[in-house]
Amino acid sequence: MVEDQVPKKELKHKKTIAILTSGGDAPGMNGAIRAVTRTALNAGYHVLGVRRGYHGLLRGDIVELDSRSVSDVLHRGGTFLMTARSDTFASEEGLKKAVDMADIFNIDVLVVIGGDGTARGAKAIADKGVPVIVIPATIDNDIGATEYSLGFDTALNTAIQAIDKLRDTASSHERCSVVEVMGRESGYIALGVGVASGAEVLLVPEKEFDFNDDIVLTLIKDRNAGKQHYIVVMAEGVGLASDMAKRIEERTGIETRSTQLGYLQRGGAPSYRDRWISSLMGVRAVQAILDGRLNRMIIHKNGDCHDIDLEQALAAGKRPLEDSLDMADTITI
Secondary structure, X not given: OHHHHOOOOOOOOOOEEEEEEOOOOOOOHHHHHHHHHHHXXXXXXXXXXXXXXXXXXXXXXXXXXXXXXXXXXXXXXXXXXXXXXXXXXXXXXXXXXXXXXXXXXXXXXXXXXXXXXXXXXXXXXXXXXOOEEEEEEOOOOOOOOOOOOEOHXXXXXXXXXXXXXXXXXXXXXXXEEEEEEOOOOOOHHHXXXXXXXXXXXXXXXXXXXXXXXXXXXXXXXXXXXXOOOEEEXXXXXXXXXXXXXXXXXXXXXXXXXXXXXXXXXXXXXXXXXXXXXXXXXXXXXXXXXXXXXXXEEEEEEOOEEEEEEHHXXXXXXXXXXXXXXXXXXXXXX
């Protein structure tokens, strides 16, 4: 198994690893928890699970994890450690409580799994003296340092399956379906879903568009060419699908319906890719700890997992590649 690839090493200082998931849940989080736990146990560490994210850390909602604790979780979406948001943690008082709780439970390294906000929280606690390792997990795939974050592939497949079903009913009624996907201010989900589902129009925050030229004219030309159904995929950062659907119907006369996929995209069994990469990232996290490389982020780049300095990782910006946007232009709007 992947977890068994790390040999046992003589431990010097770091004896206890705690694992925490925070922010929005993402398919693959459980796989990462499993991989970290079993790899760390194999290396001789004591492993703890922090329930309910940073909020749970402040409260001491911490349990012991063993090999049995992480059995039968790889195929499950979400996070069995649960997640919650904590405004208190962001304050100086909250950080002090977190550091004190880490000391009470003798936590030597905190492995944090989550998105950009979670990673910045990890940096804050690292600055207070608690070493961390961050594993990127967010369906938005908007963490700059890594080419891939856990949950993205599963979210794409979920959205594509939903759009395939919407296309069937749109065709039956000669309708236009406007589908709003998640992603905050990032267009990664919309870009992937729009291209893979064969959408007629694709709208992302990273690229300006003209309502008349890029949407109305495209749909009218398709209608005049004999097309009987239309799919518009838009990222939530562009606006509301309901507003866009109303504008399209008023301008084109095409019956238009809106669908907001919402949290549907965050659930479901992880895809093969999310199960595999979560395992690789979990193993790499423990390898970094064993080698004494702390305050790092595990990233996926060029088909493999690496670890880089956390501060450097947080400074990296990210947006969809220009050639991907150009390709999307060629086959959509």
